Amino acid sequence: MAGPLAGVRVLECAQIMAGPTCGALLADLGADVVKVEKIPGGDDARLYREPRVGGVSAPFLVMNRNKRGVALDLKHPAGRDALLRMVDEADVLLENYRPGTMDKLGLGWDVLHARKPSLIYCAISGYGLTGPLGGGGGFDLVAQAFAGLMSITGEAGRPPVKVGSSVADLNAGLLAATGILAAYVHRLKTGEGQRVDTSLMEAALHQTGWHASVWFATGRSPEPLGSGHVLAAPYQAFRALDGWLVIGGANQANWERICDVVGRPEWKADPRFVDNSARMANLPALVAALDAVLSTRERADWLAAFERAGVPAGPVNSIGEALSHPQTLARGMVVELEHPVAGTTRALGPPVKFSATPAEVTRHAPSLGEHTREVLREHGLDDTAIDALLASGAALQS
Numbered sequence: 555m556a557g558p559l560a561g562v563r564v565l566e567c568a569q570i571m572a573g574p575t576c577g578a579l580l581a582d583l584g585a586d587v588v589k590v591e592k593i594p595g596g597d598d599a600r601l602y603r604e605p606r607v608g609g610v611s612a613p614f615l616v617m618n619r620n621k622r623g624v625a626l627d628l629k630h631p632a633g634r635d636a637l638l639r640m641v642d643e644a645d646v647l648l649e650n651y652r653p654g655t656m657d658k659l660g661l662g663w664d665v666l667h668a669r670k671p672s673l674i675y676c677a678i679s680g681y682g683l684t685g686p687l688g689g690g691g692g693f694d695l696v697a698q699a700f701a702g703l704m705s706i707t708g709e710a711g712r713p714p715v716k717v718g719s720s721v722a723d724l725n726a727g728l729l730a731a732t733g734i735l736a737a738y739v740h741r742l743k744t745g746e747g748q749r750v751d752t753s754l755m756e757a758a759l760h761q762t763g764w765h766a767s768v769w770f771a772t773g774r775s776p777e778p779l780g781s782g783h784v785l786a787a788p789y790q791a792f793r794a795l796d797g798w799l800v801i802g803g804a805n806q807a808n809w810e811r812i813c814d815v816v817g818r819p820e821w822k823a824d825p826r827f828v829d830n831s832a833r834m835a836n837l838p839a840l841v842a843a844l845d846a847v848l849s850t851r852e853r854a855d856w857l858a859a860f861e862r863a864g865v866p867a868g869p870v871n872s873i874g875e876a877l878s879h880p881q882t883l884a885r886g887m888v889v890e891l892e893h894p895v896a897g898t899t900r901a902l903g904p905p906v907k908f909s910a911t912p913a914e915v916t917r918h919a920p921s922l923g924e925h926t927r928e929v930l931r932e933h934g935l936d937d938t939a940i941d942a943l944l945a946s947g948a949a950l951q952s
Contacts, residue, residue, distance in 0.1 A: 555620075557584020558911040562738070564646040565590055565637070566621065567628075567661075569597040571694070571720055572678045572754060573650035574617040575727025580646075580734065581620035582904040582913045588929055589618060589920060590637060593627040593950050596922040608896035615919045619891055619901045623920025624929050625950035628659045633948035639933045641666055641673065645741075646734055650678035653689040663749045674737045676750040678730050683751050692754040697722035701758030706765055708778045715778070717761075726757035782841075787833040788812065791870055792844055794853035801844075802866035806830065811863045815856075816847045893918040923950035 562585040566577035574589075574597070581587040591597050599614040606612060624640075626633040638661075641647060647666060649656055656662040656677075663675050677683060680692015698704050698716050708715030733750035741747055759766075764784050765776045776784045781800065783789035788803040803809045806829065813821045821827050821843070826836040833840050848856060853869060860867035871879070877888055886903040893899050896918075904913035926949050930940050943949040 555581070555584045555586055555914070555916070556911065557582065557913050558908060560584040560911070562586070562646070563644045564588070564648060565640055565644045567637075567647065567649040567651070567656070568678070569650070570599050571617060571723035572726040572730070572757075573648055574599070575724055576648055576676070576678070576730040576734070577727075578617060578620060579727065579731045579905075581917075582915060583906070584911065584913065585646075587621040588640065588925070589621045589623045590628075590640075591623060591625045591922055593625050593633075593947065596625060600922065607899050608893070610893065610896040610919075612899075615893065615896060615899050616901045618919035619889075620915050620917045621920060622917070622925040622929060623923060623952075624926045625923030625952075626926075627948050628661065630946065630948035632943055632946055634660060636930060636933075636935070636943060636949060637661060638669065639935070640929070641670055643933060644670075644673065645738065646674045646676065648676045648678075648730065648734070652691045653677070653679050653683055667747065667749070671747055672741060672745055673747040674734055674741065674750065675747070676730050676734050676737075676752075678726050679751075679753050681755045682753040687755075692722075694720040694723045694754060697754035697758040700755055702762055702765070702775070703758055706762075706776055706778050706784070709780045710778055712778070721761055722754040722758040724757075725760060726752055726754050729757055729760065779837075782837065785834075786830055787837055787840055788844055790841070792841075792848045794848050794856055795851055797853045798870035799848075799853050799857060800868055800870060801860065804866075808865055809833070811865045812844075812860075815859050815863050815865060816844065818843075818847065889915045891915065891918040895921065921952040923952045926951040 559580060564577060564580050564585045564587045566573060566587050566589045568574055568577060577587045577589065597614060599617060600611050602611045602613045607615060626636055628634050628637060666673055666675055680697065681687040681690045695716055698721065703721070704714040704716055707717050729752045730750065733752060737748050737750050768774060768776050768784060781791040786804040788801055791798050791800045801812065803812050810822050813819050825832065826839055827833050857867055857869065876882060882888060887905070889901055889903045891899050891901060899918065901915065903915055906913060927940050944951055
């Protein structure tokens with residue numbers, strides 16, 4: 555593997571989304587990420603049967619490309635011992651099981667830290683490892699609800715709505731990767747490993763920044779505004795003649811440019827719209843006025859006009875339109891990989907670029923236990939010992 559983390563060894567004892575997101579990002583950056591899956595079945599994401607590519611779970615393929623795969627029964631003493639061998643040469647162990655699960659297996663922080671003090675142990679959980687809810691399990695939906703995200707998403711007066719993407723899971727993975735890298739820098743300075751602890755709850759709360767600022771300042775909990783912004787207007791989606799576009803009038807200069815583009819220069823002096831405070835206080839009237847004008851012309855015409863004027867604006871794309879856009883492709887955000895079962899597959903590319911150590915996606919998502927023999931050989935087991943592990947059911951090789 556190339557990339558700035560080349561040579562860093564990561565054991566990913568994680569499944570579904572939060573942990574695998576973290577592992578995928580570290581792998582993109584060059585770390586050798588070995589995904590340790592349970593026997594039987596492996597990562598529960600393999601059970602997401604639709605859609606499938608060549609019989610393989612498409613969600614699993616996307617979340618786990620760039621990793622090697624080992625399958626171990628960690629409840630079996632021989633499987634546990636095999637993982638401990640791998641820990642001896644690892645820099646990081648990442649897990650997102652319910653708190654206490656790794657302890658019950660004899661593989662928790664206390665055991666591994668005593669065995670290898672330089673190990674960075676990252677735990678992603680539902681609510682964190684401390685506090686009255688510490689130790690509880692977690693799901694993205696529940697975390698979004700707990701953190702208030704569902705109370706600010708959707709249209710006013712409608713039922714609570716989950717953010718379309720699994721933002722708690724994804725952000726937890728990003729925060730875990732950031733924490734691991736910070737702990738790795740600390741280890742480079744001191745030689746000390748440590749435990750990194752984050753959760754879906756904290757990842758969801760982390761997404762509420764602007765809205766939290768409103769509550770801290772006023773004691774008022776913001777309500778849903780559709781595509782609108784809690785602090786600025788106009789900053790939302792509008793319907794053109796043939797589709798939707800978004801306009802970012804987040805400052806006074808942009809608002810005045812918008813007035814000129816839509817042919818309503820008199821709005822600059824309108825008491826209802828004269829500054830951001832007035833526009834927020836009169837948001838329904840502002841939206842209605844803009845809708846009446848924007849609905850008269852096609853989206854492409856408006857976007858071209860806003861671009862000429864320097865107003866931030868863009869189309870509301872479908873997922874397919876976004877992933878097919880020339881800018882997306884030019885940035886390498888879609889990669890093709892050959893999978894031994896699924897054939898040619900596509901996945902998201904590395905979202906961070908480096909001038910000297912480019913991030914790459916070079917490996918397909920592993921079949922269950924695809925690299926078990928290869929990895930165990932690297933950790934000192936000969937084929938006879940590996941065959942015994944496989945025969946006992948403590949390990950699996952696809």
